[in-house]
Amino acid sequence: MVYQATELPPPQSDQSPDNPPGNAPRIKLRDGRYLAYREQGVPKNQSKYNVIIVHGFGSSKEMNFLAPQGMIEELGIYFLLYDRAGYGESDPNLRRSVKSEALDIQELADQLEIGSRFYVIGVSMGSYPIWSCLKYIPQRLAGAALIVPVVNYNWPSLPKKLIREDYRRNLVQWTYRFAKYAPGLLHWWVTQKWTPSTSVLEKNAAFFNTHDIEVLKKIPGFSMLSQEKIRQRDVFDTLRHDFIVAFGDWEFDPMELSNPFLQNEGSVHIWQGYEDKVVPFQLQRCISKKLPWIQYHEVPGGGHLIVHYTGLCEAVLRALLLGEEPLTLDQIHP
Template sequence: MGVVNRRNSAAHTSNQNKTTSIQLPLGIFGTVLAVLFIGFVAWSYQTIQPPPPKICGSLNGPTITAPRIKLRDGRNLAYKEHGVPKDVAKHKIIFVHGFDACRHDAYVAKTLSPDVAEVLGVYIVSFDRPGYGESDPHPNQTVKSLALDIEELTDKLGLGSKFYIIGFSLGGQVVWRCLKYIPHRLAGAVLIAPVLNYWWAGLPANLTNEVFYQQKLQDQWTVRVAHYIPWLTYWWNTQKWFPSSSLIADSIDLLSLQDRELLPKRSDRKNHVAQVRQQGEHETVHRDLILAFGSWEFSPLDLENPFPNNEGSVHIWQGDEDLIVPVKVQRYIAQKLPWIQYHELQGAGHLFPHVDGMSDTIIKSLLSGK
């Protein structure tokens, strides 16, 4: 019996040793997995977090070269003046630049005939939208906040109780916001090829689906990310696994035949293009995507006529061969808002403001209300 017990005891001890020898690797493996998982989460978090902006005037930040006004929340907006001096101007206009641009890209102001500006008494001020050029970033920027920034800019510059506003491309979308939030300050408005938001209430699903799927696949996904998971916008547009926004990449595929012919007229951009994103891509082009295609608290199709007594006018100018902003949607919006004067240009692309004499036509139409 003693022998049997010793064998049983030995067998028991052997089983314990085997159990121990199995549990030890499993414990190590679990620990390794946990460490790898934590490392992956940390890496993923760092990957989706945009770097801090390089604020103009800060240590190691870009230098300040433009005049700026300080807003009530402490941010600064850089601006540039065009046309006749504001003290003698009869008409004062704010120009809002488009996507991936800055105050120097005030196309209507730059190509306006000096004679027209002089005779009509036109003063135009363009400004860097938050984060662009030399204007401070606005991390809490909303659809409404930029309209209020524009109102404060005009007050700080002493432009009076009423002013005109012109916006190009994504800047045209900003004009919708001004028509919503500060209509009482407007003397008139122009939206030049304004960017649309596919999720605006009131747009027919069949129409938005049609134009949405006409985009490149990479742009469809860029817009989806900006709308549904905006916190991944920085990662999506900086990762190397899949192609991201062709607009950020400045793809020539987005240009119509006329646009390509007009490119030489934009050659002066080489003098300032480095300023556009100098404070960081996230504070400029990425934040633009989030605001342009995110969830809005209003739809332009619900807006009411800000000039019921014809004391001003609102205009949309659109090229019928624009490959960036689909003409079909602009037609629909113009039909639903009959108080808007809609001007469709045959054979025109997205860059039609560069056509000789176009700026004169737009300004004259705005100031005459026709």
């Protein structure tokens, strides 16, 4: 039983109908992996602002970032979305690390020739690659935004008093232990038909507030987190490795980072929902207090899915690209 708990079922063949060949454009990285991407907005040869968007857990380059089309054309914004390692049509990275996420972004930008400096926006779990960019490639950044960024409870500078009683900390720690040391048991558990579905479409009130649940009625959801998908070995491996890296031991403490924009040539922003049940606002307030050069924006009544709220993407872009005061927060709504 112990052996079975630590072992996973064999992966499906790449020729399986569950793994059809992709049609997205891809680049070949230095280590031989392929990274799939999608371009949106104005053509990059006509753009004034180049923005790389990093998707979160169980998502992909097909995620929605609902900026008004008129604004995109008026400002000349080029968006580059990509599948992080193992997601969508990108190859997995068996050596995935916090640092490798930043290096993937840098190589993607270089191969697509979007300029020496660019903006990055990370959503939820896609925020840890943004912290990595701030650490390892700050000279390439024109600005950065983190939307409902996950917080690693292992960061040394987090006050113990603040996280000691947080039930989310225990949930993350136990999931991390099973993912790292007993992946077979974790895979068995999440694929049992008699257990609750892992799909976010279950509208679980433990993770989503009422505004989020209204959003889930309008968006396609996250099919990669469904039991049907997570049964697939390659999908499970990708989610497991992503989780382990995000919540494992990092080589640096983000709360010790220095301001990369000492001459105010760029800015960094955190956007957080006050009613977020995945990442509590108290943690984000603590981070922004420790790093006063980060501009902190809190959405009253906002849950974990604020990136899908009307007005949020426009507010993020205006603050990040133009340095404008965001829309009044009561204008951001599901």
